Amino acid sequence: MLHLEHLSLNIPDTNKPRVVIIGGGFGAVNLTKDLPDKDFQVVMLSKLNYYGFWPLLYQVATAGLEPESIAEPVRKIFDDRKDFHFRFVRVTNIDPAAKTVTTLIGSIRYDYLVIATGTTSNYFGNQQIKQHAFGLKTLDDAVNLRSQLLQSFEQASMTRDPETRQALLNIVIAGAGPTGVELAGSLAEMRRHILPRDYPGLDFKQMNIYLVDGLDRVLPPLSPESSKNTHEYLEELGVIIKLNKLVDSYDGHTVKFKDGEQIRSQTMVWAAGVAGAIIEGLPAEVVERGRYLVNTFNQVQGYEDIFAIGDVAVMKTDKWPKGHPQVAQPALQQGAHLGKNLVRQLRNQAWQPFSYFDKGSLAIVGRARAVADLPGNKTLRGFIAWVAWLFVHVYYLIGFRSKLIVLANWVYRLFTYQRGARIIVRPLIKEEDKMGEVFVRQPAN
Known part of the structure; x- marks a missing residue:
């Protein structure tokens, strides 16, 4: 060693x-x-030894893309440079x-x-949430969350206890910014098109997706119009939206809110701040x-x-x-x-000050459901915004291989509703109980 x-x-x-x-x-x-x-x-x-395209992490977490399709090794990006040195x-x-x-x-x-x-x-000093919630900042986070979700469905298909099953099927997302909104929409589409086929013995009408935020609207960085459209899309997909709601604690089993409400859940995703x-x-x-x-x-x-x-x-x-x-x-x-x-x-030339050109903001909620805020206070919604989102994200991926893989995955999903990366890869934590050896939740940190 x-x-x-x-x-x-x-x-x-x-x-x-x-x-x-x-x-x-x-x-x-x-x-x-x-x-x-x-x-x-x-x-x-x-x-990290790779450059990751972080806006697509939620698609890795919901089995839409393989991790390698949104990442490129740093050494490969600059393999033609003689005086570039990368250290991990x-x-x-x-x-x-x-x-x-x-x-x-x-x-x-x-x-x-x-x-x-x-x-x-940013957990705002709450160490309990930091210990038990699932983040979504790196590929490790995305793969870990994907495995957590799939393990929850596997265990829900085996448990006889209704309360335990419900806790496994409750997913709480704290934070209604772009990450939280896109993750909620992707999970809702999985619930509608994918999971009933994979788990025919489970009633996915019982699966609850909660999107929680302390502010009074979803997607606060975007315009009020885009926020309103997004809210409508999420409700169409059956996402339960809770606004003006602050998470107080999470012990890995129960989400407790400042107003006293509680939700039993084995999976809480923290997207509430950075x-x-x-x-x-x-x-x-x-x-x-x-x-x-x-x-x-x-x-x-x-x-x-x-x-x-x-x-x-x-x-x-x-x-x-x-x-x-x-x-x-x-x-x-x-x-x-x-x-x-x-x-x-x-070259002994004068420096130029930086001036930011705001190219606009995009967020996708699901198939043909997206919103866009463009320069000049223009907004788009629906299919046109969705196509714009697809184009922009493929364009900014690094490497022809990544662009091709992601585009092929999206075209495949467009016509089949399928997602091919539904595998559990993290080590399992096991514990003994009266039923024998069962899978249990693995902390995120």
């Missing part, structure tokens, strides 16, 4: 400016693409005085440091609500050589006083823009 003391980052020396990027998501990948290999050495440090490590500290980044296996010096760590789930993935080392005053304060060049407040992009950055402008939305487009645009500014720096 290899020990940490036997490992090192092993990055070659260079005379070129070294750009160290922490993270491997939308912003990090777009930034790297805009840094010429002949001019910069790029070192990317990430806890976790960063533990930043030392701005020494201009170094520390990982579990050593440190590395930078000329420019870019923090592109994205977000983590926080920036902050790294130790920079002073507290450069962080606001879990995001690094940056100027219009994405420089972290007080530093000329440290940048933050994407979800982990907050750039306040007159139009965006609370910062840009924590979605893919700001990260993609900031990554590309910062790359161009670093090239300008190399």
Whole structure:
């Protein structure tokens, strides 16, 4: 077995400016693409060895897509670059005085440091929910949730106790933003078209999908019109929507709300909030609500050589006083823009401030059910919005293989209503009871 003391980052020396990027998501990948290999050495440090297209995680969780179809190995994306170096490590500290980044296996010096760590789930300090709820931020989360759902259906088909069966068939989704809405819609379509075929002995009229949010409408980031249309779509699909409702606790068996209501459920999905993935080392005053304060060049407040992009950055402008939305487009645009500014720096040219172009927002609820907010206060709904959603998501996938696989899967599902990834792959936790060996819930964390 290899020990940490036997490992090192092993990055070659260079005379070129070294750009160290922490993270491997939308912003990090777009930034790297805009840094010429002949001019910069790029070192990317990430806890994941793949670039994931996170807007489609819910489809992995509901067996619509295989995990590999929405992910691409980082090394493969940049296999034509000679001075790009990827390391599969976790960063533990930043030392701005020494201009170094520390990982579990050593440190590395930078000329420019870019923090592109994205977000983590925000449980608002509730450790019980963090321990027992299922997140949906990575491929691991999606596969784990998929297995949890399928195991619940398997166990429901075997149990003789009506209360236990109902708890297994109750699914609670906390958070009615895009992730929660799309997950709820996908589960509702599974309930209607897929699960009755797989489990003919179960009455899926008893399966309840609860979508809960503390605000007064679903999809708060979108326009009131799109929110209203989405609400109608979800109700058509039989999703139970509970607004102005706050989750108080969840012990893995019962969801308790602030108003005293309780729902027995073996599966609660937490999609109620995110926080920036902050790294130790920079002073507290450069962080606001879990995001690094940056100027219009994405420089972290007080530093000329440290940048933050994407979800982990907050750039306040007159139009965006609370910062840009924590979605893919700001990260993609900031990554590309910062790359161009670093090239300008190399050529002694003036930097250009970042200006976000809002291309609009899309959310899908189910087959031919989608909403879109477009520039100019225009909105779309129904089949046209659904087609737009399909086109945009295929377009932004990286790699011809991923585009082809996802498109083929969607066409297959369009005509057959089938989903082919209904497999349980996680290790099972077992316990003995009077009925013998049975499957039980596996905590998310």
